[in-house]
Amino acid sequence: MSERETSKSAFFVGYLATPRPLAWFLAVVTVVMAGRGIGAGLAFALGQQDHGNGRFAFDRGYQSLSGVIQAKPYPV
Amino acid sequence: MAVAYRPVQWNRNKLVYDAVLLVGITAYLFLFLRFAPGWLDIRPIGGPELRMRAFGSCAYIMLHLILIIGPLVRLDRRFLPMVYNRRHFGVALFFVALTHAWYVTGWYQAFSPVDKYAAVLVGNTNVASFIGFPFEYLGIAALLILFVMAATSHDFWLNFLGAPVWKAIHMAVYVAYGLLVMHVVLGPLHSEAGLVYPLMVGAGLALVVGLHLAAAVKERRGDRANPSGAANPREGDDTPWILAARISEMEVDRGVAVLLPDGERAAVFCHGERGEKISALSNACKHQNGPLSEGRVIDGCVTCPWHGYQYRPEDGCSPPPFTEKVPTYRLRREGDLVLLDPRALSPGTWTDPIVLEAAK
Numbered sequence: 001m002s003e004r005e006t007s008k009s010a011f012f013v014g015y016l017a018t019p020r021p022l023a024w025f026l027a028v029v030t031v032v033m034a035g036r037g038i039g040a041g042l043a044f045a046l047g048q049q050d051h052g053n054g055r056f057a058f059d060r061g062y063q064s065l066s067g068v069i070q071a072k073p074y075p076v
Numbered sequence: 077m078a079v080a081y082r083p084v085q086w087n088r089n090k091l092v093y094d095a096v097l098l099v100g101i102t103a104y105l106f107l108f109l110r111f112a113p114g115w116l117d118i119r120p121i122g123g124p125e126l127r128m129r130a131f132g133s134c135a136y137i138m139l140h141l142i143l144i145i146g147p148l149v150r151l152d153r154r155f156l157p158m159v160y161n162r163r164h165f166g167v168a169l170f171f172v173a174l175t176h177a178w179y180v181t182g183w184y185q186a187f188s189p190v191d192k193y194a195a196v197l198v199g200n201t202n203v204a205s206f207i208g209f210p211f212e213y214l215g216i217a218a219l220l221i222l223f224v225m226a227a228t229s230h231d232f233w234l235n236f237l238g239a240p241v242w243k244a245i246h247m248a249v250y251v252a253y254g255l256l257v258m259h260v261v262l263g264p265l266h267s268e269a270g271l272v273y274p275l276m277v278g279a280g281l282a283l284v285v286g287l288h289l290a291a292a293v294k295e296r297r298g299d300r301a302n303p304s305g306a307a308n309p310r311e312g313d314d315t316p317w318i319l320a321a322r323i324s325e326m327e328v329d330r331g332v333a334v335l336l337p338d339g340e341r342a343a344v345f346c347h348g349e350r351g352e353k354i355s356a357l358s359n360a361c362k363h364q365n366g367p368l369s370e371g372r373v374i375d376g377c378v379t380c381p382w383h384g385y386q387y388r389p390e391d392g393c394s395p396p397p398f399t400e401k402v403p404t405y406r407l408r409r410e411g412d413l414v415l416l417d418p419r420a421l422s423p424g425t426w427t428d429p430i431v432l433e434a435a436k
Contacts, residue, residue: 011372012157013384015087025154034100037137040276041104044133045112047272050119070208 093161097168104134128179135173136260139253140280142166150291153370156381163229166249170226173219180212211262218255221248239365257281299335317408320344320356320416323432331378333359333369336418342405343369344414345378347389353429355389356405356416362423363400391426 010019108130148155188195200210234242320334328351331343341359359369366382377386392402401424406417409430
């Protein structure tokens, strides 16, 4: 029995003050997670493609197209 | 656990949690909407379209963060504080996702011949097609699930529905995740020619699935390493004792999870001023079924690691004036071994602890 340990590691209870070592760990984790989240956001933001200017190309004259027009869900 | 009713029992940790959440979401949106467009070498993307993408991607990333908290906690207990206020994270996610839906509806359905909200439902009903599947339906279904979760996130609903039902409802977050992945795959990814988006979505899925698998493997290993199992019966004793723990391996004020034959778990705690007592109670906290065995004994009470609910080890009752009770289990000592009767006693039933004579 005397050899049994009393746990000294930090334990978080929400309504009590956060133990200092755990607070540091959480600060680092928060920064890392926020960094990765914002990094992922940047990748999403900068990975956006150019989807054209949306103008009709009237200046190209008549053009021939071949293919199948889908009536549903809308004519494409 | 509250004596007087307060809708939200704020404390410093909750305020810090919410502040970090708010700052993170604001920083993300600010970066996406104000800075990123200037760094793009393509034609400027219109405001509403940019906003729907910003809120949509933000919600998607938030859902990933919410989903990885659980397995991270299983892998390393130091992540436990992130569970503490996860409900606020979920509510914030719902509002970010709702904003995305609002911008999408306003942008794509504004000039529909029917009401724009009806148009989302009737614009494309090609459900038989995989490629042309109306991915909006998937997003709507996910949003509805997130709404139900956000609306029932308060402790009122937890008390009203009971922890098992409440938890079952909130496990639907995985359904919402699956729907959202398909919403993204059949929606935005459908028109993607580049690799950035598919890789990001794939990496997110791999992260969520990988962490859950790693946590499951760790838990399974823990169950195997656990010494629980049928113990040798004493003559004339038909109690189905199972081996629960070895006294020499127990830590004072900490618990051990014991897998019971019916698949439930019990928590065996070493407690007392000098760690001279051993008691067992249910592993499931009355509040949200948190794992009590991962808690600590604080002020003589087993304290749940999730939200700090407390129970006396001997009778499973919360200290007055609180009224929560969990089942307890009978224990017996045989040398260095702790044996447990796997038949749970009624919540709040007093059981004599094993008293160790040479406790330090």
